[in-house]
Amino acid sequence: MKPLGAEEIVGVWGTVLLPVQKNEAIDWGLLDEEIALLLNTGLHGIYTNGTAGEFYNQSESEFDTLSEKVAAAAELKGVPFQLGCSHPLPLAALERVKRAKSLHPGALQVVLPDWVAPNRVELFRYLEKMAKVADPVGLVLYNPPHAKKYLKPADYRDILSEGFPIVGCKTAGGDASWYKEMASLPQPFSHFIPGHKLATGMQLGAKGSYSNIACLHPKAALKWYESIQTNPSEAKEWEAKLGLFFQEAIFPLIQKDGYSDTAVDKFLAAIGGWSEIGTRLRWPYQGVPMELVLKKRKQLEEIFPGFLPRIRY
Structure with missing residues (x-):
């Protein structure tokens, strides 16, 4: 694949979740099935x-x-792909960039030293140094709110003004003034926001999402994205229903029960039922019990009937 410019990084992108077996090994066969499912959704x-x-x-x-x-x-299917090269250790992240670049991704994702x-x-x-090693592949900065160095629009402006080939970011977004500042950056830049805020975010200038809604169900996430393009008022209604579901059923798992964002994203996939990867995380981290899946799926169906497709593909 050729390197992607900022203007080509748009829409709904799905993450590859890690299927972990009881013995902590990755289930590579199940991973292959998951990749095939994601590539066939139209993401x-x-x-x-x-x-x-x-x-x-x-x-x-x-x-x-x-x-x-x-x-x-992804190359075989002609689907754009990015490879995440993040690592808490900067030298290890640099080595990951060196190796992943040879696979010709559209972009390489990295976190800042943490x-x-x-x-x-x-x-x-x-x-x-990261950009020099990645060249000609552009970098996407993965900068969640819990990062030790959280970038503001002025920081992105400084980075781009220095000429670094940063083509986009994954971030939590902000208020209207944040979007206004991001829209005035000195060159094309693809800022992606959380999936459950996509309708509001795109109306304010966001380009898409590395999407937690795609974790829940890729085809449902795409249907919502299409609604944002064709029926903005309906899309905002969908966002309100999804927001209520997250507020009542998902955020308490983090805020009250102490589960990680990683655990919740895998749990969303289990609720959506599109993959068999399960909810187990690698030691020492704790996944959300599968026993809660049916309860949370019922909550979603009560709040937003028909959002999840009935037939698993």
Whole structure:
């Protein structure tokens, strides 16, 4: 695949979730099935090793196998793909970029150094070397709210003004003034926001989402995206229903019960029923029990009847 420009990174992208067996090994056969399902949905692209992909808990050989499998399958289907090269250790992230670049992804995703937050000079030094190694593939900055160094619109402006080939970001978004600032950046830049805020975000200028709604169900996420394009008022109604479901059924798992975002994303896939990857996380992390799936699916159906397709594909 050729490197993607910022203007080509749009829409709903689905993450590859890690199927973990009881013995902690990755179920590679189940992973192949999951990749095939994602590639057949019509998603605008797929990507590896966001938080939900447990990038921080893979060996380097596992990282390579995962990247190679996704690259080969996506190239065969002609679906855009990005490879997540994040690692808490900057040197390990750099080596992941070196190896993943050879698989010709559309973009490479990275986090900023996280054990010690970088100052401005260190941030530029980090991006300079990462971009040089990744060239000609552009970088997407994965910058969630819990990052030690959380970037504001002014930071993205500084980064782009320095000429670094950063083509996009994955971030939590913000208020209307945040979107206005992001829209005024000095060159094309693809800012993606959380999936459950997509209708409002796109109306304010967001380009798409590395989507938790695609975790819930890829085809349902695409149907909502199409509604945003063709029927904005209906799409906002959908967003309100999804927001209520997350507020009542999903966010308490994080805020009250202490489950991680990773656990919740895998749990969403179990609720949606489109894959058999399960909810188990790698040691020492804890997945949401499968016993809760039917209860939460019923809540979704009560709040938003018909959102989930009836037939598993």
